[in-house]
Amino acid sequence: MLTRTLLTASLIVGLAAPVMAEIPANIAAESDPVAKGLLIAQESDARNSGYVDSESDMKMLLTNQHGDTAERTMRQRVLENPDPADGDKSLIVFDNPRDVKGTVMLTYAHHLDPDDQWLYLPSIKKKKRISSANKSGPFMGSEFAYEDLASSEIQKYSYKFLRDEPCGGAEVAERTCHVVARYPLYERSGYTKQVVWIDTVDYQQRKVEFYDRQDAHLKTLKVTEYYLINDRFWRPARFYMVNHKTGKHTELVWTSIKLGVGLNDADFNKSRLGSIR
Amino acid sequence: MTRSIISAACAAVVSLCGLTASLTAVIPAAYADGIEWEYEGLAEVEGRHFSASDNPRGLDRTRWSVSGEVTVDAYADRDNPHMRLTVFGRHDPFDDRRSHLDVRAAFVEYLWDSDALSGDVKVGLDKEFWGVLESAHLVDIINQTDFVESIDGEDKLGQPMVQLGIGSEWGTVRLFVMPYFRERTFPGFEGRPHPGITIDPHRVTYESSREEKHVDVALRYSHVIGDWDVGLSHFDGTARAPQIQPTVVGFNGRQPIIAFVPFYAQLSQTSLDLQATKGAWLLKLEALTKEELGARHEQGGLGFEYTLYGVLDSDADLGLVGEYLWDERSKPADNAFDNDVFAGIRYALNDVQSTSVLLGGIFDLDGDAISLAVEAETRLGDAARLTVEYRGISQVNPTDPLAAFADDDFLEIRLGRFF
Numbered sequence: 001m002l003t004r005t006l007l008t009a010s011l012i013v014g015l016a017a018p019v020m021a022e023i024p025a026n027i028a029a030e031s032d033p034v035a036k037g038l039l040i041a042q043e044s045d046a047r048n049s050g051y052v053d054s055e056s057d058m059k060m061l062l063t064n065q066h067g068d069t070a071e072r073t074m075r076q077r078v079l080e081n082p083d084p085a086d087g088d089k090s091l092i093v094f095d096n097p098r099d100v101k102g103t104v105m106l107t108y109a110h111h112l113d114p115d116d117q118w119l120y121l122p123s124i125k126k127k128k129r130i131s132s133a134n135k136s137g138p139f140m141g142s143e144f145a146y147e148d149l150a151s152s153e154i155q156k157y158s159y160k161f162l163r164d165e166p167c168g169g170a171e172v173a174e175r176t177c178h179v180v181a182r183y184p185l186y187e188r189s190g191y192t193k194q195v196v197w198i199d200t201v202d203y204q205q206r207k208v209e210f211y212d213r214q215d216a217h218l219k220t221l222k223v224t225e226y227y228l229i230n231d232r233f234w235r236p237a238r239f240y241m242v243n244h245k246t247g248k249h250t251e252l253v254w255t256s257i258k259l260g261v262g263l264n265d266a267d268f269n270k271s272r273l274g275s276i277r
Numbered sequence: 278m279t280r281s282i283i284s285a286a287c288a289a290v291v292s293l294c295g296l297t298a299s300l301t302a303v304i305p306a307a308y309a310d311g312i313e314w315e316y317e318g319l320a321e322v323e324g325r326h327f328s329a330s331d332n333p334r335g336l337d338r339t340r341w342s343v344s345g346e347v348t349v350d351a352y353a354d355r356d357n358p359h360m361r362l363t364v365f366g367r368h369d370p371f372d373d374r375r376s377h378l379d380v381r382a383a384f385v386e387y388l389w390d391s392d393a394l395s396g397d398v399k400v401g402l403d404k405e406f407w408g409v410l411e412s413a414h415l416v417d418i419i420n421q422t423d424f425v426e427s428i429d430g431e432d433k434l435g436q437p438m439v440q441l442g443i444g445s446e447w448g449t450v451r452l453f454v455m456p457y458f459r460e461r462t463f464p465g466f467e468g469r470p471h472p473g474i475t476i477d478p479h480r481v482t483y484e485s486s487r488e489e490k491h492v493d494v495a496l497r498y499s500h501v502i503g504d505w506d507v508g509l510s511h512f513d514g515t516a517r518a519p520q521i522q523p524t525v526v527g528f529n530g531r532q533p534i535i536a537f538v539p540f541y542a543q544l545s546q547t548s549l550d551l552q553a554t555k556g557a558w559l560l561k562l563e564a565l566t567k568e569e570l571g572a573r574h575e576q577g578g579l580g581f582e583y584t585l586y587g588v589l590d591s592d593a594d595l596g597l598v599g600e601y602l603w604d605e606r607s608k609p610a611d612n613a614f615d616n617d618v619f620a621g622i623r624y625a626l627n628d629v630q631s632t633s634v635l636l637g638g639i640f641d642l643d644g645d646a647i648s649l650a651v652e653a654e655t656r657l658g659d660a661a662r663l664t665v666e667y668r669g670i671s672q673v674n675p676t677d678p679l680a681a682f683a684d685d686d687f688l689e690i691r692l693g694r695f696f
Binding site: 062064070071096097098099100101114116124125126127128129130131133134135136137138140141187188190264265266269270271272275277 | 317404695
């Protein structure tokens, strides 16, 4: 009985998906590639906004060209900024490797101004304002640069719609993707452009290609295992980044995501960095 | 032996040890349902080799010691209140005074929020760091320096305190009431590096008649205004840095027996710390005015840090640090850095092991001394760390406060394992 219900449910979902795949009229009607690229980014942002705050656990698995691996575990908290003119507040607490356990990185994201960023070093209890100019450097030795993990505010890029094509990949093989190029407008980016695949059903990122300062294809990110939280927000459980130059790759897995947990500004206050668990 | 160290450490902090112990007993009872416990530790082996050819006392040049630190945290529902106990200990077979145990933290903390204000209160022993400069910690005053651990002043003893913080959109105000004073630790006769004279720890003197029970008070206002991080602090209480007084403590026949006795004066200090963060530039200032034994003087430091990201097409960062340290007094006995420039390079590989090297030198502009320090560290696997450090002083004038350490250049290797 249970099996039948589940089967029916999945059939309905399976049938329902193509019906929902209507591209919003404003995007479908737009013919200018620059305007269309921006509309797609805005649609994607709108669908991912309004969750208020989040608390996530994540695990990073770093693999080098010889197959040696290293693991990092972290927790992230984000407070959405209700003011559309400014960015979100977020913090990352490191749990592993053990020598950085308890280290906290606090970020106030801005659109085009450099983000405000602080580091809390638990061994000497120092709260240190750090430069956020390090956009292209590797985050914790991984294939993710700081800018790859930063809050991706719409205003940080200019856009250009390239084409529509099948998304590819096992999960969204049936879907069509908008392929949009985005060009960083903030200073010190390590990229000339990123090419983003956004599906036309849920408007979520499925794949990103990163092009370095010489415009060579440097890295590819695949975003998979999306699931629905609070009946409204699609969140991926897995990010897979490959560096084509070095052959190294990093897998970022969200082991837990909670939305709307009741965080407030005081939880993101520099003065309280020493009290964060 | 170990017992006596423990009881000595506990006697030193007895007033708050008792208070914290009773809170530790009361709070779990009130929140017995949802207490979460966390444990962590670090065990480290340290080897040091002293390179000085001039070693008149014939002290051991190669030394080793072991240290350990254990932290226990207890969290109630939603992590509030939070309790922490951190105990640090070292065994150094070459210096009895360096074999010591300290309670670095033993506190209960509680946070609360309302619409406009956020507050926190902490009761017990803990560390609190203020300041922005790399080469000197001028405004940092809450904790006593654990001088036997390291002469760089970055190792601190746990300070008993009641701390109250109130935050609003106008910044954060913190009040510290410190009912018990911790004496600075000093190496024994055979300890190295050694300040030249052996300080007698049993004959401490104070300006205040309340001695170590003088209640010290500090107030700090801090705020972030755009690119600026500002801290304004005032401290009133027992100075953390003692004056060392040669004292006749007895006679051997007709020969007076001299001991070097630490004297802790009352200090009133007002300070400002400031950092502007402009792109890859950090601009820093620490300045203070202090009054001790009826004399007032000013001291300060000014500096920058500029980072080149991804140097030579690699993932590595190169940070350039420059600082100037100044003291209104000329050649004060208690401050070696009265007219000195610090130049440093920080090289971070940003590799999987987070390998980094910090190389710096402090140059006395009056030509009295050059001190050099190199610190390199890398991670081994997931839970171990290797640190290599070198400290040396050269071209030192015998009248400079650093002269005492001139024969104590050393290379240090530490291997630590986290639990």
